Amino acid sequence: MSDLAGQRILLGVSAGIAAYKAADLVRRLQDAGAEVQVVMTEGAGHFVGATTFQALSGRPVRSSLWDEAAEAAMSHIELARWASRVLVAPASADLIARLAHGFANDLLTTLCLATDAPIAIAPAMNRLMWANAAMQANIETLRARGVAVFGPAEGDQACGEVGAGRMLEPLELVACLSESGKTGRLAGRRLLVSAGPTYEDLDPVRFLGNRSSGKMGFALAAEAAAMGADVTLVAGPVGLATPVGVRRIDVRRALEMREAILAALPGQDGYIGTAAVADYMPAETAKQKMKKSGEVLTLELRRTPDILAEVARHAQRPRCVVGFAAETQQLAEYARGKLRDKGLDLIAANDVARAGIGFESDDNALSVFSADASHELGPGRKSLVARQLLELVADFLESKA
Ligand code: PMT
DSSP states (O other): TTTTTTTTEEEEEEEEEEHHHHHHHHHEEEEEEOEEEEEEOGGGGGGGHHHHHHHSSSSSSSOOOHHHHHHHHHHHHHHHHOOSEEEEEOOOOOOOHHHHHOOOOSSHHHHHOOOOOEEEEEEEEHHHHHHHHHHHHHHHHHHTOOEEOOOOOOOOTTSSSSSEEEEOOOHHHHHHHHTTTTTOOOTHHHEEEESSBBOSSSSSOEEOOSSSSSSHHHHHHHHHHHHOOOOOEEEOSSSOOOOOOOOEEEEHHHHHHHHHHHHTTTTTTEEEEOSOOOSSSEESSSSSOOOOOOOOOOOOOEEOOOOHHHHSSSSOOSSEEEEEEEEESSSHHHHHHHHHHHHHEEEEETTTTSTTTTSOEEEEEEEEESSOEEEEEEEEEHHHHHHHHHHHHHHHHTTTO
């Protein structure tokens, strides 16, 4: 049976072109066994008519605080009590700002203030509006109050631009809502995960990189979100889709990765450094494409900052700091050395010389070390190994509570 079976979902629809997808969402929620009551903002009516939602949901659509007949049948306070979950999809920039600031100037915002049901929003807007500092501050405010934020997705936008801001698809929203209702072992925890390689540019067309595909880090982010964590994923250049419910920050170089990780550090409960960060970067990046000259080219490289070690000794150090070690020999010895030297709580070592696991593969096997214990995880799919590693992180966090 679906986790949404029997749930009473108050579906708020605000003004945005993605409102047309909310019609399909009503159906998908019903398919999952939920009852759906649609509440539209005045602006949403410019995109989709109430009749569509009424026909699909089988319930009169509510949109005004001043509708005497509707209030007599079920007052807005009764409606707020009726809901077992509130999902606002699409959530426009204006609606998000009003929610963040506690407005009650229409029926939907009033209901959001008056309900004690969990609230989730699915932002949908132009990419620049989404990236705007005011919007991000509003999102952080809502997150800090326990509002779940689903998406947005990246891709082509109705305005013709490409970027983050698209509403998640109805089926993805149903999956998010279902997952967020589960109280996983990491519910209430904030985890920061790094993934993928870094690319260190030599000139406008060449870079130093490595074979990391990002699959291990993305699997950790996806599994952590499924276990209830609030996940921020700092990703090097990889071609992977963002896991549902995960906040993603894309970077290219080690220095950018460091900056993104340190900026996201405050308030995190855990950091998992899965990224294969370059140890060296070119001392200089040529502004123009370098020309061939002579048989031998000598490059001058500089050490990159060790992000993991910096996180572990940071004043805002998360309670659980986990490193990865990619080794081709003496796995346990080198991994234990990194655990000690970098001041980590756990280190997950993989033998990247072994066929079928490690870089690029869908599978992995990890030897995990703490100061006084060790665990063998896998071999198996990266999602499975990720889940096992996250159980150890959850154990660690619970032991420090
Ligand atoms: O991405 P995939 O294709 O799925 O492959 C997964 C993986 C093999 C990349 C992953 O499982 C893994 O082993 N990641 C760590 C790779 C690595 O760079 O290992 P390392 O031993 O060089 O670094 C040790 C730790 O220090 C790592 O946590 C790394 O993120 C961190 N580090 C390293 C250098 C640096 N400048 N800053 C860092 O934070």
